[in-house]
Amino acid sequence: MSARTRFVSFTHVDRPGWGLETEDGIIDLSRRYGHRWPSLREVVEAHALAALAEECADHAPDFPVDEMAYDIPIPRPEKIICVGVNYPDRNEEYKDGQAAPGNPSLFVRFPRSFVGHGQALVRPPESDQLDYEGEIALVIGKTGRRISEAAALYHVAGLTLCNEGTIRDWVRHAKFNVTQGKNFDGTGSLGPWLIPYVDEAQIADIALETRVNGAVRQRDRTSRMIFSFRRIIAYVSTFTTLVPGDVIVTGTPTGAGARREPPVWLKPGDVVEVEADGLGVLRNDVRDEVA
Incomplete structure (x- = not known):
């Protein structure tokens, strides 16, 4: 399986689908295999990514990329679990004098809070404090409970990028949780592709960068x-x-808008790009929610 294998979920002519993205266009595998695997989630569950990539890589594209809209790579995942404060400089941003925690800080997000690559992030009318967080996300490919660290990566099917967009003042809307500020519809993004996991060298030292305009x-x-x-x-x-299909979003580096002096929030017309080695560029503009 090539390191350039890029699975994609899309909407084409008002029809959801999935396939392979090549330099020349989209190979629509949902037309060929949709009766067996309705979405990439079922492909992941069947451990069929590698076989499909090998079998179909030389097929002629069915349509150009600009004729379709990107959806989040895995539709309707059972769980999206996010890790907070997972880079050392990010921990220091809190200026609370505390060492890095002994265990990961976690919260959940709902699929509806994410849009695909190229779709607009939505700033809701309840707040102007829309922030960005560039991250790498793992897609689980194998069921497991109490998985050992030694065996952990055998459970990974692929990787994608995430802009874990946050409504900052709603993160502190209550006493103990961040759920509200992390789950406004359409405030984050996932994509553009599902890149199959090959080996640990692929993820050991990925350069991750977020740009605004x-x-x-x-x-x-x-x-x-x-x-x-x-x-x-x-x-x-x-x-x-x-x-299979669960998504784990693994944490963001320092530099989010909330930690700048003064804070800088995303506004309509801004363009946010998250880029990582081997995973491409996740790009979204920003617009206000339309009632």
């Missing part, structure tokens, strides 16, 4: 994460069974 706001490397991919999977699977 072309200016670099966040930059770090996965080798510096406080909690490794292995540790995150092992920890999460202690309390919940991970199943």
Whole structure:
């Protein structure tokens, strides 16, 4: 399986589908295999990514990329679990004098809170404090509970990018939780592709960067994460069974808008890009929600 294998979920002529993106266009595998695997979630569950990539890589594209709209790579995942404060400089941003925590800080997001690559992030009327957080997301491919760190990466099917957009003042809307500020509809994004996981070298030292209107706001490397991919999977699977299609968003570097002096929030017309080695560029503009 080539390192350039790019699975994609899309909407084409008002029809949801999935397939392979090539330099020349989209190979629509949902037309060929949709009766068997309605979406990429079922492909992941069947452990069929590698076989499909090998079998179909030389097929002629069915339509150009600009004729379709990107959807989030895995539709309707059972769980989206996000890790907070997972880079050392990010921990220092809190200026609370505390060392990095002993275990990952976690919260959940709902699929409806994300849009695909190229779709607009939505600033809701309740707040103007829409912020960005560039991250790398793991897609689980194999069911497991109480997974050991040694075995953790065997449960990964692929990777994608995430802009874990946040409504900052709603993160502190109550006493103990961040759920509200993390789940406004359409405030984050996932994509553009599902890149199949090959081996640990693929993820050991990924350069991750977030830009707003072309200016670099966040930059770090996965080798510096406080909690490794292995540790995150092992920890999460202690309390919940991970199943194919689950998404784990692994944390953002320092530099979010909330931590700038003064804070800088996203506004309509801004363009946010999240880029990482081997995973492409996730790009979204910003608009106000239309009632």
